[in-house]
Amino acid sequence: SYELTQPLSVSVALGQTARITCGGNNIGSKSVHWYQQKPGQAPVLVIYRDSNRPSGIPERFAGSNSGNTATLTISRAQAGDEADYYCQVWDNTFFVFGPGTKVTVL
């Protein structure tokens, strides 16, 4: 089965840029989606199909995907961006989620 890898945690200073990676074999050939989950809340889709933002998601959230790594970039990080972030792909006949990355804003 297809596996995704993510760093366990990422720290970013307030106002700086955070980059969260999602690794997978030739992931660049797949569409990658990203979710933000705050404590006690359901996940929220923040990036779909590698680099597209749903309505209401700030432009500070951006995505890219190439080779074996997809990346979620959060620019001008705010305290409210502190959350767990999950990448997700569709592989043949099932959905796969990454293990999640906890983002801490310092």
Next chain:
Amino acid sequence: QLQLQESGPGLVKPSETLSLTCTVSGGSISTSSYYWGWIRQPPGKGLEWIGSIYYSGSTYYNPSLKSRVTISVDTSKNQFSLKLSSVTAADTAVFYCARSGVDTPMVDAFDIWGQGTMVPVSS
């Protein structure tokens, strides 16, 4: 605005069957544009997709759970349901229902989620 709401018993005993229902409001479940899925999250852990269903009844499941999972749809009630049999403490989790696109711009992404419901498995 489309909303999803999970419902079901708050506690399940080991070896029994966990049953949950997701009610769709603000839109029809009988659309060719979406699949309807279940995802779970054990306490302090990540997300795990359980399975999804189309309004026609077509299903696909996570291979790791397939032998214990049944997902069904009731279009007359605008609901879909999850049954997970022979549960153990390892099945304790928050269960979410969510919508994923088929032929939409957000294809294969879960764009709308329910709030989730915690289901402990304990005697």
